Amino acid sequence: MSDKTMSAEEAVGRLESGMTLGIGGWGSRRKPMALVRALLRTGITDLTVVSYGGPDVGLLAAAGRIRKLVTAFVTLDSIPLEPHYRAARERGAFELTEVDEAMFMWGLHAAANRLPFLPVRAGLGSDVMRVNPALRTVTSPYEDAETFVAMPALRLDAALVHMNRADRLGNGQYLGPDPYFDDLLCEAADAAYVSCERLVDNIGTAELAKEAAPQTLLLKRSSVTGVIETPNGAHFTSCAPDYGRDEAFQKLYATTPYGEFAERFLGGDEQDYQHAVQDWRKERGR
Amino acid sequence: MTVTRAEYCVIACAEAWRDNGEVLASPMGLIPALGARLAKRTFSPDLLLTDGEAMLVGLDGTVEGWLPYRQHLTMVTGGRRHVMMGASQIDRFGNQNISCIGDWARPKRQLLGVRGGPVNTLNNPTSYWVPKHSARVFVEKVDMVCGVGYDRAAAAGPGATRFHRIPRVVSDLGVFDFATPDHAMRLASLHPGVTVEQVREATGFALHVPHEVPYTREPTSEELELIRSVIDPQGARRREVDG
Numbered sequence: 350m351s352d353k354t355m356s357a358e359e360a361v362g363r364l365e366s367g368m369t370l371g372i373g374g375w376g377s378r379r380k381p382m383a384l385v386r387a388l389l390r391t392g393i394t395d396l397t398v399v400s401y402g403g404p405d406v407g408l409l410a411a412a413g414r415i416r417k418l419v420t421a422f423v424t425l426d427s428i429p430l431e432p433h434y435r436a437a438r439e440r441g442a443f444e445l446t447e448v449d450e451a452m453f454m455w456g457l458h459a460a461a462n463r464l465p466f467l468p469v470r471a472g473l474g475s476d477v478m479r480v481n482p483a484l485r486t487v488t489s490p491y492e493d494a495e496t497f498v499a500m501p502a503l504r505l506d507a508a509l510v511h512m513n514r515a516d517r518l519g520n521g522q523y524l525g526p527d528p529y530f531d532d533l534l535c536e537a538a539d540a541a542y543v544s545c546e547r548l549v550d551n552i553g554t555a556e557l558a559k560e561a562a563p564q565t566l567l568l569k570r571s572s573v574t575g576v577i578e579t580p581n582g583a584h585f586t587s588c589a590p591d592y593g594r595d596e597a598f599q600k601l602y603a604t605t606p607y608g609e610f611a612e613r614f615l616g617g618d619e620q621d622y623q624h625a626v627q628d629w630r631k632e633r634g635r
Numbered sequence: 636m637t638v639t640r641a642e643y644c645v646i647a648c649a650e651a652w653r654d655n656g657e658v659l660a661s662p663m664g665l666i667p668a669l670g671a672r673l674a675k676r677t678f679s680p681d682l683l684l685t686d687g688e689a690m691l692v693g694l695d696g697t698v699e700g701w702l703p704y705r706q707h708l709t710m711v712t713g714g715r716r717h718v719m720m721g722a723s724q725i726d727r728f729g730n731q732n733i734s735c736i737g738d739w740a741r742p743k744r745q746l747l748g749v750r751g752g753p754v755n756t757l758n759n760p761t762s763y764w765v766p767k768h769s770a771r772v773f774v775e776k777v778d779m780v781c782g783v784g785y786d787r788a789a790a791a792g793p794g795a796t797r798f799h800r801i802p803r804v805v806s807d808l809g810v811f812d813f814a815t816p817d818h819a820m821r822l823a824s825l826h827p828g829v830t831v832e833q834v835r836e837a838t839g840f841a842l843h844v845p846h847e848v849p850y851t852r853e854p855t856s857e858e859l860e861l862i863r864s865v866i867d868p869q870g871a872r873r874r875e876v877d878g
Binding site for chain 1: 688689690701703704705708711712734735739740741742743744745746747748749750751752753754756757758779780781782783787788790791792793794795797798799
């Protein structure tokens with residue numbers, strides 16, 4: 350069995366402009382931010398991004414890397430509206446496929462199960478149908494003869510997700526309260542890159558068996574391409590129980606013009622980012 | 636002590652979950668959250684509540700179950716839930732918008748996105764809470780239909796109407812429902828101190844007003860005590876509604 354560990358640079362080095370990219374987490378929760386930061390350091394652009402959106406979308410939108418976004422919302426949770434996403438939408442910076450939260454989930458399920466679509470009741474009667482004229486309905490062949498939205502599969506070229514723990518083979522573990530949809534994203538993708546707080550030698554034994562139940566072993570190595578150890582790699586989103594959201598830093602992000610923020614925090618590599626955050630904290634503590 | 640407007644709002648929100656049985660109460664916003672807790676503490680003890688993330692919790696915060704987003708969505712489509720959402724815009728048939736203001740293709744103001752509005756409204760009872768009743772919120776036509784109203788559900792057919800229901804809209808001025816022949820919005824009760832004229836002025840469409848409009852009911856002394864001493868002792872409710 351092969352060692353799938355790689356650097357964040359290697360992982361994003363396998364991505365290309367124009368790809369359809371799924372990003373895990375939810376809002377400002379357990380987002381693979383270190384991988385997004387690594388992506389921002391490349392010239393990759395023209396992306397179709399599929400995400401329950403948070404600052405991952407905000408950063409990529411602000412940097413002009415998104416051609417099309419597929420989402421149900423973009424939020425920072427404690428700050429309801431994502432300012433960089435808003436600004437990008439209001440200047441018409443990219444195309445949007447806006448679907449409901451459940452439609453989004455069933456699109457991932459369809460892709461993970463290699464189905465062209467799945468029927469969902471959500472969407473009927475709403476303007477989701479108006480703004481997505483390509484959406485079709487499907488009628489039940491049974492007695493009920495009900496009509497549903499045929500939510501098309503959200504097949505991905507690649508997925509980026511962040512776990513609490515992972516092993517070198519690609520088995521991934523979440524230790525927080527919610528898996529979100531990270532396993533589905535990996536299964537819906539041709540390649541999945543998993544960053545983790547801590548790389549462990551054998552995820553099924555040793556300390557991990559003591560740390561959590563088997564149900565926390567969310568990602569199977571068969572749907573994972575690369576494993577990247579990035580401590581504090583979800584920062585500034587939450588990554589329970591390793592750490593909560595960095596609310597003060599998120600506020601800084603939300604209130605600083607993108608150019609200024611990028612210059613101070615995104616100019617160097619991930620280590621530089623983490624140091625810049627430390628320096629900002631020290632300054633603030635004074 | 637006189638009952639404040641915010642307290643009438645809490646009562647009016649709590650009433651949304653009366654006789655709901657053993658379902659998940661999903662309040663969005665502070666006053667609905669206080670209302671759900673009040674309902675559970677008094678007349679609807681079987682309600683389920685979450686901690687706002689993935690755990691089902693009792694009134695004291697003790698965990699009684701697990702509800703990650705994926706299972707939460709099944710709770711929605713299975714119908715064992717009554718959500719009270721916010722609304723940036725709402726029209727006379729209960730179509731609701733939280734996505735954007737202006738032309739969707741190039742919005743004047745981008746808001747949250749449709750979120751779960753479409754799935755909620757077609758699958759489980761969906762009520763709304765509007766902390767500041769104005770003609771900017773209560774509009775003739777919403778810019779983007781996220782939550783589906785009665786006219787749009789009817790036009791979409793039986794698949795859309797089968798489980799569609801909007802029990803009530805609560806604002807800082809009163810309570811509204813759709814108990815009219817064509818399911819147009821109706822003034823169901825005024826919070827004490829509010830006049831019909833005030834509501835009409837703050838509503839951007841022709842609201843159905845019955846001959847006799849009752850006032851929102853008074854809280855019991857037990858309810859008032861619970862709101863003031865147990866559920867919201869810091870008075871956070873006053874930040875959402877004045878008075």
